Amino acid sequence: MFTSPKLTPRQIVATLTVVVTLLVANVSSGIAQDEELGQLSPEQQQMIALYASIDWQAGPATVDIGNNAQITIPEGFQFTGRQGSIAWNQLTQNPPDSTLGILMPTADDQDWFLAFQFDNVGYVKDDEKADLDADAIFESLRQGTEQSNEFRRSQGWSAIHLGGWIIPPKYDDKTNNLVWATKLHDDSGVDNANHNIRILGRRGVMTATLVASIEEMNAATATTDQLLTSFEFKSGETYAEFTSGDKIAQYGLTGLIAGGAAVAAVKMGLFAKLFQVLAKGGKAIILVIIAAAAGVKKLFFGRSAEE
Numbered sequence: 001m002f003t004s005p006k007l008t009p010r011q012i013v014a015t016l017t018v019v020v021t022l023l024v025a026n027v028s029s030g031i032a033q034d035e036e037l038g039q040l041s042p043e044q045q046q047m048i049a050l051y052a053s054i055d056w057q058a059g060p061a062t063v064d065i066g067n068n069a070q071i072t073i074p075e076g077f078q079f080t081g082r083q084g085s086i087a088w089n090q091l092t093q094n095p096p097d098s099t100l101g102i103l104m105p106t107a108d109d110q111d112w113f114l115a116f117q118f119d120n121v122g123y124v125k126d127d128e129k130a131d132l133d134a135d136a137i138f139e140s141l142r143q144g145t146e147q148s149n150e151f152r153r154s155q156g157w158s159a160i161h162l163g164g165w166i167i168p169p170k171y172d173d174k175t176n177n178l179v180w181a182t183k184l185h186d187d188s189g190v191d192n193a194n195h196n197i198r199i200l201g202r203r204g205v206m207t208a209t210l211v212a213s214i215e216e217m218n219a220a221t222a223t224t225d226q227l228l229t230s231f232e233f234k235s236g237e238t239y240a241e242f243t244s245g246d247k248i249a250q251y252g253l254t255g256l257i258a259g260g261a262a263v264a265a266v267k268m269g270l271f272a273k274l275f276q277v278l279a280k281g282g283k284a285i286i287l288v289i290i291a292a293a294a295g296v297k298k299l300f301f302g303r304s305a306e307e
Contacts, residue, residue, distance in 0.1 A: 050091055054084040058106070062230075065116045066100045068237045069206055072230035079103045085115070103227070112212035112220040114227070120204035122247035123239075126173060128254055134168040140258035141182065158186035166193055166217060169257055176200040176239040177228075178253055181221070183214065193217045195224065198256055199231065200239045202246060205256065206231075 057063060057080065059073035064081075073079050080088065085099035104113035142162045149159035163183035171178045178198040185191045195210035195217060208228060212220040233239075249256075 047091065050087050054080050054087050056080050056084065063101070065206070065231075066118050068118065068201065068203070069231065069233050071103070071227070071232075073103060073227070076106055077103060077227070078106050088113075105223070110220070111216055112210060114224055115207075115209045115211065117207040117209075118204055119207065121249040121251075122204060123202060123242050124200050124205055124249040124256055125252050126171060126176070126200065128252040129171040129173060132169045132171070132254060132257075134165065137169060137254060137258050138162070138165060138182075144258075158188045158190070160184050160186045163191075167195070169253075171253055178256060180257060181210075181217065195221050196257075197224075197228065199228075199233075201233045202237050202239060202241050202243075204249075206233070 056078040057073075059075050059077045059079075061079070062070055062072045063079050064070050071079075080102050082100055085102050088102050089099060099115050099117055101116045102113055103116070104110075145160060145162050152159055161184065163185055166181035166183055167179060169178065169180040176199065178200070179196065181193060181195040183191070183193055191214050193212055193214050195212070197208040197210070199206040199208065208224070208231075210217075210220055210224050
């Protein structure tokens with residue numbers, strides 16, 4: 001089973017830099033030396049191999065998110081589905097979960113990603129839209145996040161803590177979107193933010209979680225809002241197509257935030273010292289790895305069991 005990396009960001013950057021140097025030095029001859037790569041630890045090699053295994057689909061393209069929704073990704077962005085999301089969660093020190101897709105920019109100076117999940121809880125009534133108690137909801141989120149730190153510590157990851165609202169919960173009854181954003185920080189001193197969007201559908205709720213630094217949250221939120229204008233449930237699955245007899249969720253908007261967001265924060269939060277590295281330098285590095293794909297495949301996937 002893959003063990004989440006416990007290296008510091010500086011060590012990860014140094015590791016990837018070494019790999020790039022080795023690959024570039026040998027790419028002209030088409031050979032990468034196994035003994036040179038042996039300078040890296042097994043954990044470091046596994047990290048890089050895991051990222052190289054993710055199948056990214058570049059925009060422009062329209063992609064399915066699960067079996068009931070789709071989104072159009074423009075040029076300058078990339079998307080990976082369920083299998084790639086599993087690898088991404090491992091790399092970013094997030095517990096395995098039901099993530100359906102990861103969408104992120106390809107530019108090296110944009111350090112954020114958007115994760116999609118679907119919860120088939122049924123039709124969530126929005127009759128609480130005028131009665132969202134931000135203080136009570138935040139306390140519920142805080143307690144849930146602290147309880148979930150037991151799992152994070154068991155994995156050797158830093159505990160995370162909520163630091164307050166960036167955007168208190170608000171609901172748009174025209175788009176049927178529920179939105180809120182929170183500050184987060186971990187015990188190692190890393191600050192980050194989660195911007196949460198819940199898109200209500202006929203049979204459940206699509207979760208779109210934006211993970212970004214505090215400094216980049218505003219710009220990333222604006223971009224995410226634009227990207228989500230192309231999101232749509234497929235015919236027969238929209239909120240407006242609710243039909244008498246459909247499954248109805250056992251909670252409303254408040255429960256949607258307080259009941260599920262603490263768990264979602266643990267799964268998709270800042271924890272991602274490695275995410276920051278991959279978002280900043282990893283994509284450029286992967287271009288080099290792709291250029292030397294034959295060597296990388298041999299190095300990471302081509303060894304025999306005996307070797």
